[in-house]
Amino acid sequence: xxxxxxxxxxxxxxxxxxxxxxxxxxxxxxxxxxxxxxxxxxxxxxxxxxxxxxxxxxxxxxxxxxxxxxxxxxxxxxxxxxxxxxxxxxxxxxxxxxxxxxxxxxxxxxxxxxxxxxxxxxxxxxxxxxxxxxxxxxxxxxxxxxxxxxxxxxxxxxxxxxxxxxxxxxxxxxxxxxxxxxxxxxxxxxxxxxxxxxxxxxxxxxxxxxxxxxxxxxxxxxxxxxxxxx
Amino acid sequence: xxxxxxxxxxxxxxxxxxxxxxxxxxxxxxxxxxxxxxxxxxxxxxxxxxxxxxxxxxxxxxxxxxxxxxxxxxxxxxxxxxxxxxxxxxxxxxxxxxxxxxxxxxxxxxxxxxxxxxxxxxxxxxxxxxxxxxxxxxxxxxxxxxxxxxxxxxxxxxxxxxxxxxxxxxxxxxxxxxxxxxxxxxxxxxxxxxxxxxxxxxxxxxxxxxxxxxxxxxxxxxxxxxxxxxxxxxxxxxxxxxxxxxxxx
Numbered sequence: 001x002x003x004x005x006x007x008x009x010x011x012x013x014x015x016x017x018x019x020x021x022x023x024x025x026x027x028x029x030x031x032x033x034x035x036x037x038x039x040x041x042x043x044x045x046x047x048x049x050x051x052x053x054x055x056x057x058x059x060x061x062x063x064x065x066x067x068x069x070x071x072x073x074x075x076x077x078x079x080x081x082x083x084x085x086x087x088x089x090x091x092x093x094x095x096x097x098x099x100x101x102x103x104x105x106x107x108x109x110x111x112x113x114x115x116x117x118x119x120x121x122x123x124x125x126x127x128x129x130x131x132x133x134x135x136x137x138x139x140x141x142x143x144x145x146x147x148x149x150x151x152x153x154x155x156x157x158x159x160x161x162x163x164x165x166x167x168x169x170x171x172x173x174x175x176x177x178x179x180x181x182x183x184x185x186x187x188x189x190x191x192x193x194x195x196x197x198x199x200x201x202x203x204x205x206x207x208x209x210x211x212x213x214x215x216x217x218x219x220x221x222x223x224x225x226x227x228x229x230x
Numbered sequence: 231x232x233x234x235x236x237x238x239x240x241x242x243x244x245x246x247x248x249x250x251x252x253x254x255x256x257x258x259x260x261x262x263x264x265x266x267x268x269x270x271x272x273x274x275x276x277x278x279x280x281x282x283x284x285x286x287x288x289x290x291x292x293x294x295x296x297x298x299x300x301x302x303x304x305x306x307x308x309x310x311x312x313x314x315x316x317x318x319x320x321x322x323x324x325x326x327x328x329x330x331x332x333x334x335x336x337x338x339x340x341x342x343x344x345x346x347x348x349x350x351x352x353x354x355x356x357x358x359x360x361x362x363x364x365x366x367x368x369x370x371x372x373x374x375x376x377x378x379x380x381x382x383x384x385x386x387x388x389x390x391x392x393x394x395x396x397x398x399x400x401x402x403x404x405x406x407x408x409x410x411x412x413x414x415x416x417x418x419x420x421x422x423x424x425x426x427x428x429x430x431x432x433x434x435x436x437x438x439x440x441x442x443x444x445x446x447x448x449x450x451x452x453x454x455x456x457x458x459x460x461x462x463x464x465x466x467x468x469x470x471x472x473x474x475x476x477x478x479x
Contacts, residue, residue, distance in 0.1 A: 064447070067404075067408075067450035067451075068408070068443050068446045068447070069408040069409065069410075069412075069422055069446065070408075070411075071411040071412060071414065071422050072411060072422045072425070072439065072442055072443065072446070075422070075425075075426060075439060076439050076443075079429075079435040079436070079439070080436070170304075170305075170306035170307075171306070173306040173308045173309060174306075174308055174412065176415060177414070184308065184309060191316075197312075197316040197317060197320070198316075198320045198321065201309065201312045201313055201316060201317050202313070202317060204309055204312075205305045205310070205313055208304065208306055208309055209301070209304045209305050212303075212304035212305070213304045
């Protein structure tokens with residue numbers, strides 16, 4: 001079964017896998033998480049605002065993003081981003097967009113919907129008295145949100161946000177459909193070049209497994225530490 | 231935008247020479263739904279089994295269940311698909327491996343198995359959560375009445391647990407439908423793959439993806455609506471605020 005298992009191919013391709021592939025995957029995960037949280041928090045505030053058009057718009061956006069597969073969204077944005085860029089920069093041609101930018105936009109926009117729901121739950125978990133107290137102290141809406149509600153909501157939701165980040169980390173493997181050299185893409189390219197599918201895919205699975213398991217273990221530890229004692 | 235819109239494209243004959251593009255999309259929808267349903271049956275069966283053994287009083291069974299869930303949850307679905315499709319036939323005895331590779335619709339069976347096991351880990355989490363949310367007196371009372379452990383699960387714990395976890399199970403079902411799109415990487419011609427090939431042959435990118443998006447939204451609405459009705463019907467009376475509405479996750 002493992003008699004002609006070639007460990008050497010894994011060792012030889014380690015620099016390519018990690019330097020080219022994993023760097024892409026981790027950078028994409030980190031930036032998409034940051035963008036997703038910022039954009040998602042804005043969406044959550046829109047959804048919870050008293051202004052009907054804003055909350056309907058945000059709810060529609062979130063529901064749209066959550067009813068379509070990520071793969072379809074990756075394709076959508078791969079073709080849409082050049083046109084969006086053209087529109088934003090008012091140029092006469094659709095602009096050229098690299099694979100990294102395209103997938104970063106996709107993941108930010110897509111994950112924002114999921115981060116929105118997490119932040120919404122976080123904001124809703126804050127007792128209403130906090131908002132009233134802030135208003136009684138003369139704070140306006142932006143100050144209340146920025147200094148009173150969001151810091152607490154964020155702290156309450158840190159474990160869930162990080163869990164979503166682990167899911168995002170696994171989901172970035174789907175950029176494979178655009179033939180991008182992320183970690184899985186790199187493994188797949190070597191696998192197909194050398195005809196070593198078994199070794200490369202098993203190794204890729206092992207690496208994803210180890211990282212996700214370690215990360216979720218850390219999240220559990222963190223969860224115990226940051227929990228606010230009430 | 232200098233994009234050439236052509237919504238009439240859906241009624242043109244696709245390169246397979248017998249169907250219009252719209253028909254190819256609908257065929258893709260049928261594959262998406264078939265894959266999702268088959269995978270869901272598998273996921274529900276194995277998920278329930280693993281969820282149950284994680285709540286039994288046998289430590290080693292619990293450990294096996296936990297390991298199962300961690301294994302299938304911490305590897306990306308795409309990688310799992312590749313493992314089932316490319317790696318498994320190489321690791322089994324040669325004859326069996328060749329048979330697997332030559333199977334007609336191999337990508338469909340692989341997609342069902344991969345998606346089924348991937349989702350079963352999530353279902354197991356939900357089922358376990360449902361069982362542990364029950365008051366421990368229910369299990370004790372069942373055992374005190376002389377039911378065996380399997381009987382206690384069959385007649386007391388599981389009927390309650392399923393009713394409680396129906397809303398999260400609905401989101402998992404919606405996830406299975408969406409995740410079936412990943413199977414396009416192993417060549418399953420489901421909805422997203424059909425939209426992609428329509429885009430490649432006709433160059434009408436945005437029409438193809440718009441149509442696929444609308445079909446996914448329609449499926450989502452139908453499933454959510456049907457499950458809301460079921461949830462209301464089976465909601466356990468006396469629990470706080472009934473079950474929260476199902477949301478896709």
